[in-house]
Amino acid sequence: MKTTKLKQIAQWCGGTLHETDGEVEVRGVSTDSREVKPGQMFIPLVGARVDGHTFISRAVENGAVAVLNANKEKKPKNVPYIEVEDTLLAFGAIAAGYRQTMKAKVLAITGSVGKTTTKEMLAAILNRQFRTIWTEGNHNNNLGLPMSVMDIEEDTELAVLELGMSAFGEMSYLTKIARPDMAIFTNIGTMHIEHLGSREGILKAKMEILEGMDKEKGVLVLNGDEPLLWNQRKELALETHYFGIDNSLCEVTGSNIRSDNSGVRFDVTAFGKTFEVFVPANGQHTVYNALAAITAAMLQGATVENIQAGLATFENAGMRQKIYEKNGYTIIEDCYNAGPESMEAAINVLADRVVEGKGRKIAVLGDMLELGSCAMAEHHRIGRIAQIRKIDRIFAYGVNASRVASGAVTGGMKNKFANFYDDQDQLIHDLRFQARPGDVLLFKGSRGMKMERVLQLFWKEEDI
Incomplete structure (x- = not known):
């Protein structure tokens, strides 16, 4: 996070400043009092069992220069604070305001499955050529996404962010924080169908991502082998590019797929170029994830050499395959x-x-x-x-x-x-x-x- 004055943060979240004239400089944020570093602002979250406001004093001892506060009965002492109604919503508003000050392009990844893997693949490629930050793990919700946005620095060129949702309205909220320049859809499956009713409902919820995108400059990267996404091609006003294996009309395709215990090799035809890649992971879904990453990377100007090297050294995150x-x-x-x-x-x-x-x-x-x-x-x-x-x-x-x-x-x-x-x-x-x-x-x-x-x-x- 770039250094930001507290009065600017208060303006972003619509909060009221206390114990300060607002000139305090904040050099980062933390929601964990144990991990607060000197110069950061502490954001106490209220959970089902734990209220972060309880740990404000610990955060100050660890170097917090300011805090958010939604506890009307107990005011923070000996530290500047911003009074808000809800600290989590205020954090989202702060991240949205901060995002608007950054020049970095945001590449947002969504889909029913493969989001985190595609994000790691894309980051492995782009980080070889550009100053890139990316979502840690699968921090893709109303808490994790703001944390990822706040990691963007002044010299960041590209931010690869993951956006997840399980109900209508959630993607709408996240995309207005991230303001993606590009949205990448891995697929439309059946995850969360209990809440969204049908695969068409899932598509509708995912498409809320468009609400945060520039209608003239925004770019979409979609799976052309998914009929629900392919059938959107005449409805979408944004610049749209498709990847796939079976659909020969896609701009980026994978073919000649060969697997062994070390991983998968396949040929890529993309934007007039043909080349081979190796990914140290197995399965056809790996090919789809890689094709999504390749499409997005090439649209950002990544070279074939960096694509090949990035995918060859890709490592999956967490407990994923x-x-x-x-x-x-x-x-x-x-x-x-x-x-x-x-x-x-x-x-x-x-x-x-x-x-x-x-x-x-x-x-x-x-x-x-x-x-x-x-x-x-x-x-x-x-x-x-x-x-x-x-x-x-x-x-x-x-x-x-x-x-x-x-x-x-x-x-x-x-x-x-x-x-x-x-x-x-x-x-x-x-x-x-x-x-x-x-x-x-x-x-x-x-x-x-x-x-x-x-x-x-x-x-x-x-x-x-």
Whole structure:
């Protein structure tokens, strides 16, 4: 964050200054009193169990030069503060005001799945050629996005930001903070369909991103293999570019896809150029994510050499499709979240692994949440896909685990290999007993299923 006077911050959020003439200079913001650095402003957030206002004194001790305050009953002491009605909304307004002072171009990534991976790929490319900042992890909501915006510096050329949503109106709020110069849509899937009603509803909610874009200068990058997005091409007033694998009318296409255990190679045809890229990750979804990143990067002027080098050194974030060897096992750790599209993609990655000797392919799957009336059918379908792709064993956990197992059995898997549980500890116990070195194990499920716990306890020898 560039140094900004407190009176400017108060103006952005519509707050009232106290204990200061507003000339105090702020050199950053923090929502965690333990991590406040000298010169920063502390933003106390009010949660279900913790009220950040309780920690204002600690923040001041750590060097906070100002704070936001929404506690009408207890005023901060010995520190300049801005009085507001809601600190989280005020933070969003501050970020929106700050964004308007920055010259950096903002590239915003949205979509049902693949946002974080595409963001990491795009950043890996652009950072080789431009002064680039990007969203940490998946900080893509009404708290994380403002934090990312405040990371933009005066010399930043490009900011790659991730925008997520689960309900109508959320994207509208975020895009008016980020003010994207470019919006990149990875796909339209079924994540959050419980709240949005249909895939058409999801598209409508995602398209709210246009509300924060310049109608004359804004640029869209869309997945041309997704009919819902392709059918928008005549409706959109903004400059629009499509990428895809199957749709030959796209400006950027991927072909000649070859995979092995080290990753995926494919040929790219883009804006009159043809070249090969390698990405150290597996699956067709990896190709789509890379094509989205390539399209956006080339529109910013990235060279083919930097695209190739950036993708070749790309590393995924968090618990997203980390593939590694441990104690004789190959682990595919993909525990961060799951929806039907990403679950199918993960199963395909497992199925495509080359296994030596008598090693088996085992899918350890948690429920996919927020699917509403689609839940039973989608879990059954995932089981069928696992059997069709010749997965050797399933260990499914959750309310819909039996649906996954029945889908696999319907497809021909033996009952004894299609295991389902409502007790996570029992699953872990049985998995320890049945898995053996040489096996490839996929761990995946929605965030609420905490499948990383299954993986962590799988390694421990003590009783659960």
